[in-house]
Amino acid sequence: MEVTLFENIRRQxxxxxxxxxxxxxxxxxxxxxxxxxxxxxxxxxxxxxxVTSGILRxxxxxxxxxxxxxxxxxxxxxxxxxxxxxRQEPARLFIEALEPTEYLWITKxxxxxxxxxxxxxxxxxxxxxxxxxxxxxxxxxxxxxxxAIERYAAFCQQYPTLIQCLPQKQIAxxxxxxxxxxxxxxxxxxxx
Amino acid sequence: MEVTLFENIRRQxxxxxxxxxxxxxxxxxxxxxxxxxxxxxxxxxxxxxxVTSGILRxxxxxxxxxxxxxxxxxxxxxxxxxxxxxRQEPARLFIEALEPTEYLWITKxxxxxxxxxxxxxxxxxxxxxxxxxxxxxxxxxxxxxxxAIERYAAFCQQYPTLIQCLPQKQIAxxxxxxxxxxxxxxxxxxxx
DNA sequence: CATCGGACTTAATATAGGTTAAGCCAGGAG
DNA sequence: CTCCTGGCTTAACCTATATTAAGTCCGATG
Numbered sequence: 516m517e518v519t520l521f522e523n524i525r526r527q528x529x530x531x532x533x534x535x536x537x538x539x540x541x542x543x544x545x546x547x548x549x550x551x552x553x554x555x556x557x558x559x560x561x562x563x564x565x566v567t568s569g570i571l572r573x574x575x576x577x578x579x580x581x582x583x584x585x586x587x588x589x590x591x592x593x594x595x596x597x598x599x600x601x602r603q604e605p606a607r608l609f610i611e612a613l614e615p616t617e618y619l620w621i622t623k624x625x626x627x628x629x630x631x632x633x634x635x636x637x638x639x640x641x642x643x644x645x646x647x648x649x650x651x652x653x654x655x656x657x658x659x660x661x662x663a664i665e666r667y668a669a670f671c672q673q674y675p676t677l678i679q680c681l682p683q684k685q686i687a688x689x690x691x692x693x694x695x696x697x698x699x700x701x702x703x704x705x706x707x
Numbered sequence: 708m709e710v711t712l713f714e715n716i717r718r719q720x721x722x723x724x725x726x727x728x729x730x731x732x733x734x735x736x737x738x739x740x741x742x743x744x745x746x747x748x749x750x751x752x753x754x755x756x757x758v759t760s761g762i763l764r765x766x767x768x769x770x771x772x773x774x775x776x777x778x779x780x781x782x783x784x785x786x787x788x789x790x791x792x793x794r795q796e797p798a799r800l801f802i803e804a805l806e807p808t809e810y811l812w813i814t815k816x817x818x819x820x821x822x823x824x825x826x827x828x829x830x831x832x833x834x835x836x837x838x839x840x841x842x843x844x845x846x847x848x849x850x851x852x853x854x855a856i857e858r859y860a861a862f863c864q865q866y867p868t869l870i871q872c873l874p875q876k877q878i879a880x881x882x883x884x885x886x887x888x889x890x891x892x893x894x895x896x897x898x899x
Numbered sequence: 900c901a902t903c904g905g906a907c908t909t910a911a912t913a914t915a916g917g918t919t920a921a922g923c924c925a926g927g928a929g
Numbered sequence: 930c931t932c933c934t935g936g937c938t939t940a941a942c943c944t945a946t947a948t949t950a951a952g953t954c955c956g957a958t959g
Binding site for chain 1: 767769770773775777789790793799822826829830832833834836837838839840841843844845846847848850851852853883
């Protein structure tokens with residue numbers, strides 16, 4: 516198993532050798548080809564993915580057929596449709612590989628069991644969820660208070676490595692503008 | 708102590724008598740007059756509030772002096788600047804009482820200690836944080852894909868009791884439009 | 900009781916960003 | 930090698946929402 520999963524967890528909590536062995540058995544390595552789906556709207560999201568290489572993105576398609584990116588998940592990120600995963604209801608999100616992607620997969624029953632057996636894991640996920648709340652709050656504030664160009668600048672600052680491997684239209688969709696406007700915006704010369 | 712705190716927690720996890728007594732001692736009842744602040748931008752958010760009556764709201768003020776509401780917290784809701792609370796850094800949010808408000812207060816060190824002593828509490832907050840993530844994701848998707856009138860309809864559906872006690876300008880700020888546009892929008896006749 | 904400020908409304912005007920449409924270019928599939 | 934698809938650009942035009950500015954109403958305050 517890739518070392519990065521434990522690195523991810525150790526950033527927040529301590530795991531004993533025994534707990535690591537236990538946890539390792541819960542996860543199963545999987546992979547996805549580019550443009551293939553980990554989840555489609557309407558399916559139930561049966562587990563949680565930890566990306567070890569490649570990039571996933573989650574998005575919705577609105578009533579007019581337009582996509583809206585909710586999240587990118589490069590290596591070291593977790594990805595799921597949290598609504599569908601926690602409630603075991605049909606997903607509202609699509610999760611798709613933007614690149615060939617490898618990930619570790621844990622099913623919901625296994626995750627629940629792991630929380631019982633490894634309290635430190637529950638703490639890890641509490642902290643991750645709290646951090647996610649903070650990040651989404653920031654994004655909402657940004658969407659409400661900043662023009663597109665500033666949201667783009669904030670995105671560049673926050674995810675400097677992602678800008679280089681994402682096509683523009685994905686970034687446009689994440690910050691909430693059309694590809695056409697995005698193109699105009701970044702080509703409208705802040706000259707030097 | 709109000710019974711609603713334990714109701715809130717019991718909705719997710721089981722607490723023994725002993726744990727309830729222990730927990731009860733961590734919380735301290737406090738109150739705020741209308742228009743008074745629980746937290747102002749720049750201060751460090753030293754604890755977490757559980758509202759027992761009244762309404763709190765958290766908001767930012769942007770560089771042009773406009774307010775943007777992040778969250779309302781009526782009775783049975785938790786409220787903090789999560790960024791400031793978890794990192795003990797200066798807050799970016801204001802938290803203000805929209806009505807005379809009573810709440811139970813737990814400081815950050817006490818909360819951390821309570822997590823150590825009561826693992827079920829940690830689970831409760833993991834689940835709360837997950838639910839918050841889901842709610843914020845929905846809000847982001849809505850902001851990206853729906854016009855203001857539909858965001859308002861969604862707000863009415865999700866918080867039917869709040870509509871009746873909030874001034875319009877607060878709702879306008881939450882869904883992300885100016886009070887002027889909000890007024891025009893709801894008075895532009897969907898007649899019957 | 901008078902006044903003051905704050906919430907709401909209305910309306911004229913302004914603008915960020917969307918829509919439509921067309922063309923260009925590069926890379927993957929055959 | 931060629932073709933086609935998808936990503937990017939440009940440009941003309943359009944619309945949802947913002948801005949500015951008055952004016953009304955009402956509840957709080959001196």
